[in-house]
Amino acid sequence: MDIIKELGPLAIASRMKRLAELVFKQAINVYRVHGIDFEPKWFPLFYLLSQKESIGVMEASEYLNISHPAVIQFVKELEKKGWVMSEKSPEDARKRILKLTEKGWAFLPQLQEIWDNIKTVNQQLISKEAHDLMRSVEAFEQYFLKDGFYIDYYQKYIDEKSK
Amino acid sequence: MDIIKELGPLAIASRMKRLAELVFKQAINVYRVHGIDFEPKWFPLFYLLSQKESIGVMEASEYLNISHPAVIQFVKELEKKGWVMSEKSPEDARKRILKLTEKGWAFLPQLQEIWDNIKTVNQQLISKEAHDLMRSVEAFEQYFLKDGFYIDYYQKYIDEKSK
DNA sequence: CATTTTTATGTAATCAGTTACGTAACCAGT
DNA sequence: ACTGGTTACGTAACTGATTACATAAAAATG
Numbered sequence: 001m002d003i004i005k006e007l008g009p010l011a012i013a014s015r016m017k018r019l020a021e022l023v024f025k026q027a028i029n030v031y032r033v034h035g036i037d038f039e040p041k042w043f044p045l046f047y048l049l050s051q052k053e054s055i056g057v058m059e060a061s062e063y064l065n066i067s068h069p070a071v072i073q074f075v076k077e078l079e080k081k082g083w084v085m086s087e088k089s090p091e092d093a094r095k096r097i098l099k100l101t102e103k104g105w106a107f108l109p110q111l112q113e114i115w116d117n118i119k120t121v122n123q124q125l126i127s128k129e130a131h132d133l134m135r136s137v138e139a140f141e142q143y144f145l146k147d148g149f150y151i152d153y154y155q156k157y158i159d160e161k162s163k
Numbered sequence: 164m165d166i167i168k169e170l171g172p173l174a175i176a177s178r179m180k181r182l183a184e185l186v187f188k189q190a191i192n193v194y195r196v197h198g199i200d201f202e203p204k205w206f207p208l209f210y211l212l213s214q215k216e217s218i219g220v221m222e223a224s225e226y227l228n229i230s231h232p233a234v235i236q237f238v239k240e241l242e243k244k245g246w247v248m249s250e251k252s253p254e255d256a257r258k259r260i261l262k263l264t265e266k267g268w269a270f271l272p273q274l275q276e277i278w279d280n281i282k283t284v285n286q287q288l289i290s291k292e293a294h295d296l297m298r299s300v301e302a303f304e305q306y307f308l309k310d311g312f313y314i315d316y317y318q319k320y321i322d323e324k325s326k
Numbered sequence: 327c328a329t330t331t332t333t334a335t336g337t338a339a340t341c342a343g344t345t346a347c348g349t350a351a352c353c354a355g356t
Numbered sequence: 357a358c359t360g361g362t363t364a365c366g367t368a369a370c371t372g373a374t375t376a377c378a379t380a381a382a383a384a385t386g
Contacts, residue, residue, distance in 0.1 A: 020180035
C-alpha cells in the first residue's frame with residue numbers, strides 16, 4: 001500500500017528520514033527496557049563529554065555536526081537531569097565550558113553497557129543485510145515498521161547473553 | 164572532526180536523518196536550476212495524484228505513509244499554487260476528493276522530466292557506491308556535505324545529455 | 327590604542343512533520 | 357428509526373531540529 005516503495009531511488013531520502021525516526025523511537029524503548037530515562041538524541045553529546053571531559057558549546061557543535069542551538073538545548077535538558085554542568089571559561093569570558101557532573105560520571109557505566117548492546121545488535125542486523133543501500137534500507141524498514149520487532153530482537157539478545 | 168563517524172552503527176540513525184535533510188535541501192536546488200518553484204516534500208502527493216487521478220485525504224495518507232494532517236498541509240500549499248483542487252465526495256459527505264487542476268496536469272510533463280533526471284542521477288550515484296549500507300551512507304554524506312557537489316554533478320549530467 | 331572583524335553564545339522565529347483531540351457522517355445491530 | 361462504534365477530516369499543540377538575528381568578548385589591524 002506504500003507508493004513510496006514503487007518509486008525507487010527517487011524517494012530514497014524520505015525513506016531514510018522515516019527510517020531514522022523509526023530507529024530513534026525504537027531506541028527510546030531500549031533505554032526504557034533498562035528502566036532508564038535517557039533519550040537517544042542526548043547520546044552524541046553525552047558520549048562526547050565522556051571522551052573529552054570538558055568542551056565549549058561551539059566545539060561540541062562542530063564535533064557533533066549539529067547546530068549550536070541544538071547543543072544549548074541538549075545541555076539545558078541534561079543539566080535538568082543533573083548529568084551535565086557548565087561554567088564560564090577563565091581564559092575566555094565568551095566561552096562556556098561543559099562537563100559531566102559527578103552524577104553524570106556515575107551514570108556512564110550503565111549507559112556504556114546499553115550502548116555496547118545496541119552496537120552489537122546493530123552490527124548483527126547490518127551484517128546480515130549489508131548488500132546494497134536500497135536493500136538494506138528496505139530491510140531496516142521491515143525491522144522497524146513491525147512494531148516491537150527491534151525491541152524483541154534486542155531482548156532476545158540480552159537474554160541469550162545473560163545465560 | 165565528526166565524532167559521529169567514529170561511533171559506527173551506533174549513530175546510524177542520526178546520520179541517515181541528517182543525510183535525508185541534506186538530500187532534500189539539494190533537491191530544492193534541482194528544481195531551482197530548472198527555474199521551477201516546486202518543493203521536494205510535495206513530490207509524493209503530486210505524483211500520487213498524477214497516478215490516481217482522484218483520491219481522498221485518508222487514502223492518500225495511507226498510500227504515502229504520512230499522517231493525514233501532513234496531507235492536508237501539502238494540499239493547502241498545492242492549492243495555493245493552483246496545481247491541486249478538492250471537492251466534497253457526492254457519495255460520502257465526510258470525504259474530500261483531491262485531484263490535480265488543469266494547471267497541475269499542464270505542469271506535470273515538466274516535473275516528470277526533472278524526476279527522470281533525478282532518478283538517473285541517483286541511480287548512478289547509488290550503483291557506483293552500493294557496497295553496503297554504512298559505506299553507501301558515508302559516500303552519500305561525502306556527496307551531500309560538500310556544498311554544491313550534487314548540483315554540479317547534476318548539472319554536468321544535464322549538459323552531457325543535451326549534447 | 328581605537329576600530330574593525332571575528333568568534334562564542336543566546337534567543338526567537340521557522341520548518342516539516344507528528345500526536346492528540348474534536349466533530350460530523352456513515353454503518354451495524356437492534 | 358435509534359444508538360454505539362468507526363471513519364474522514366480538521367485544528368491545535370508539540371517535537372526536534374534548523375536558520376536568522378542580537379550581543380558581548382577577543383583578536384587583528386592600522
